[in-house]
Amino acid sequence: MFKITLLYGTIREGRLSIRAAKALEKALKESGKADVTFIDIKDYNLPVMEARLKDMTNPPQSLLDISKALSEADGIILATPEYNNSYSGALKNTVDYFTKEWAKKPIGICCSSDGIRGGINASNLLQLLVLAIGAYPMPYKLLIGELPKVLDINANVLNETVAKNIDRFVKEYLWFVEAIVTQKKKG
Numbered sequence: 621m622f623k624i625t626l627l628y629g630t631i632r633e634g635r636l637s638i639r640a641a642k643a644l645e646k647a648l649k650e651s652g653k654a655d656v657t658f659i660d661i662k663d664y665n666l667p668v669m670e671a672r673l674k675d676m677t678n679p680p681q682s683l684l685d686i687s688k689a690l691s692e693a694d695g696i697i698l699a700t701p702e703y704n705n706s707y708s709g710a711l712k713n714t715v716d717y718f719t720k721e722w723a724k725k726p727i728g729i730c731c732s733s734d735g736i737r738g739g740i741n742a743s744n745l746l747q748l749l750v751l752a753i754g755a756y757p758m759p760y761k762l763l764i765g766e767l768p769k770v771l772d773i774n775a776n777v778l779n780e781t782v783a784k785n786i787d788r789f790v791k792e793y794l795w796f797v798e799a800i801v802t803q804k805k806k807g
């Protein structure tokens with residue numbers, strides 16, 4: 621069983637991309653190989669970052685909780701909608717608080733949009749962000765377009781191709797996590 625932390629990153633009212641993040645969480649759990657911690661940044665009310673966690677003298681409990689979930693994870697997934705050809709500002713703000721938490725973590729990327737391109741621009745930039753924080757981006761990304769058509773309000777998948785893509789992503793991601801966890805055990 622791998623410990624996976626899924627960080628879902630937009631706080632927009634009426635957000636649809638939570639359906640993509642929840643569908644992925646469900647598929648990971650159904651694999652029987654992942655113990656998933658879902659972090660919805662809307663629950664944490666993080667202000668715009670003025671100091672990184674490592675530089676704070678009295679950090680808020682919210683940051684300590686997220687830090688713990690990231691540090692303990694064998695693998696992390698970043699899930700975001702595409703905003704203005706990029707990932708959400710709220711996700712970037714959250715990422716910027718942390719440093720050592722990311723080191724050498726295998727990171728899966730899940731991007732979504734209401735248009736047909738499924739957040740591909742955001743996903744490409746997110747891979748660069750993952751490199752910048754010293755983590756490993758998985759090459760295969762989960763892109764989900766036409767959100768309201770393909771996922772219902774309870775994150776049930778309504779489209780066969782999307783179901784296949786989620787399935788492929790989960791298999792590839794668990795392989796990727798296992799490869800890195802195995803290597804880390806060797807020291």
Ligand SMILES: Cc1cc2nc3c(=O)[nH]c(=O)nc-3n(C[C@H](O)[C@H](O)[C@H](O)COP(=O)(O)O)c2cc1C
Nearest residue numbers: 632635636637638701702703704705732733734735
């Ligand atoms: C500020 C903003 C910028 C957006 N920019 C893009 C974009 O560049 N490309 C795109 O495909 N969709 C874009 N969208 C539409 C989102 O894909 C759409 O809102 C979708 O439902 C996912 O975001 P949500 O979780 O906020 O609902 C944008 C939405 C907002 C609110």
